[in-house]
Amino acid sequence: MGPSARAIAEQASLQAFLHGYLQEIDPGQWRENTESARTPGHWICELSLESQRSRLAIDILYRSDLGRHRYGKLHQWLNGRYCWAEIEPFQAMCLLVRELYARSAGMVPELRKLRELELLHRLTDSYGVMTRYIAKRRHDPHLYLNRFLESEQSLLFGHASHPTPKSRQGMSEWQQDAYAPELTGRFQLHYFMVHESCVLEDSATAVPASAMSELLINGSQASLNLPDNYVLLPGHPLQAQWLLLQPAVQSAIEDGVILPLGALGPEFAATSSVRTLYSEQADWMLKFSIPVKVTNSLRVNKVPELRAGVVMARLLAQTGFAESEPRFRILQDPAYLTVNLPGQAESGFEVIFRENPFIKGQEHDVVSIAALTQDPLPGRNSRLLSLIEGVALNENRSLAAVSQDWFQHYLACAIAPALRLYDEHGVALEAHQQNSLLDLRGGYPDTYYYRDNQGYYLSESRRATLTELCPDVNHTPELFYRDAMIRDRFCYYLIVNQLFSVIARFGADGLVSEAALLRQLRGFLQTELARLDGPARPLVAMLLEDSCLPYKGNLLTRVHDVDELNAELEMAVYTSIPNPLCRRVQSVLPNQLRKQAVEVHHGAA
Incomplete structure (x- = not known):
């Protein structure tokens, strides 16, 4: 019969929360798992609960080069008994929330408690809402149809890197x-x-x-x-x-x-x-x-x-x-x-x-990247895995060969033009997973669609050219940003949020290794670097050479109870993560790279 809707939602909630915690707060201490009787996982990640004089051990079922790990059972160290005890995912999240606010230096105690309560409320709300959605839709045959509306309505787990992905206050x-x-x-x-x-x-x-x-x-x-x-x-x-x-x-x-x-x-x-x-x-x-x-x-x-x-x-x-x-x-x-x-x-x-280009008759084979890369329900394949298996069967080729060809089609229609738009015209896009759609006619990415009028960044260095081209931009001065800030934003949304999610899905589904696709991506970026001569060139150079990449801290933003869309100047919390494209860090374990100082940047979520 499989796990209940509640159990599925609890594990998915943990998945989203831990993704943020390990990326933004504490990468943990990693060690190979020698206790095979306890878990089938090959790795264990331990997190310190210093304020509670305890530790949390997470069984890693799949270790991702991009930080998109798959988590198994959780155990808490009991000091009084001097042993590990298995705990439920929601209990683990509550322990980590308590640890988060214990570490929040400089926050007035009463405000800290109010924000802790707010985060716990949103965690509970998201968990409950997700449970309801899964219970209603898990057996729905329309859930995995590759049509525009069915894709839009299939995101039962929500934002894959947000701690409260289904909070609907x-x-x-x-x-x-x-x-x-x-x-x-x-x-x-x-x-x-x-x-x-x-x-x-x-x-x-x-x-x-x-x-x-x-x-x-x-x-x-x-x-x-x-x-x-x-x-x-x-x-x-x-x-x-x-x-x-x-x-x-x-x-x-x-x-x-x-x-x-x-x-x-x-x-x-x-x-x-x-x-x-x-x-x-x-x-x-x-x-x-x-x-x-x-x-x-x-x-x-x-x-x-x-x-x-x-x-x-x-x-x-x-x-x-x-x-x-x-x-x-x-x-x-x-x-x-x-x-x-x-x-x-x-x-x-x-x-x-x-x-709306997806009117009746034109809505088939259009899928958001968020839906394509979303974790499947237990016993089901992800959308991407089903798609690649179908193409491989039709073409009588290996899954890995089809996967790498598919990935090259994706880079050509989704990533290369976005870089050229910024390089040639100084226009960058907030192209995260949910804002990104693919037309998958024939099984391969044929056309990319971007949506969101809140997600435009115009290069300050191109202001005169853009104003001459369209004088109306004088009425939207808030769209202009310095290129250094645009690089951070564009890097996060286009590469870390969108592109890395595609690579991680291929890896988690066992279609082709993340390392192979990262090598393919490096080759693609080196080719692009040679043809770029505008503001996108430093961005691509950063991707190839820097040891860390900018990362939007959804958990940190939530900890500080920031409403990015309504805060002054749309403030959002940014930090940094190890760059998996940089050869210097590809062989380094997660706990050997520490976070840089957290920065506050301006812009939409």
């Missing part, structure tokens, strides 16, 4: 059933009529945002015969429920400025971000503000992000990059609508229109 159980992507609900949007004097909109397309909104309901019809001077605004049901309770909105309704219309039009479904909605029938996906904290952050659209989507659509069109790299697509967010209410920077009505 602000969404009750009945709302989960209706609106959580993992539970596959579909629902209508809630619409408002708003007097045009209060509406703010912009569009980089020939179609105004207000017209896009009408077309969501009436398809090809020209008009819904709205009253004169009124505009139709869509809302997420969760957003609408919150808005209708706000005094400023209630006052506008009383004055006849805003008229709630309720649920209308076709049904939509949530994608993996929870707040971006999709319909096979619509030309646009919609990104809403919702009153829910997903992992770290309250998910709201800020006015600068509305502008950024429009400006970047115009800028990228001027670069001609799409024509030169047809296998690398950036899903544009070229239009927005919102309501301007007195005294508020954001009213809560903000909605972003995102292009």
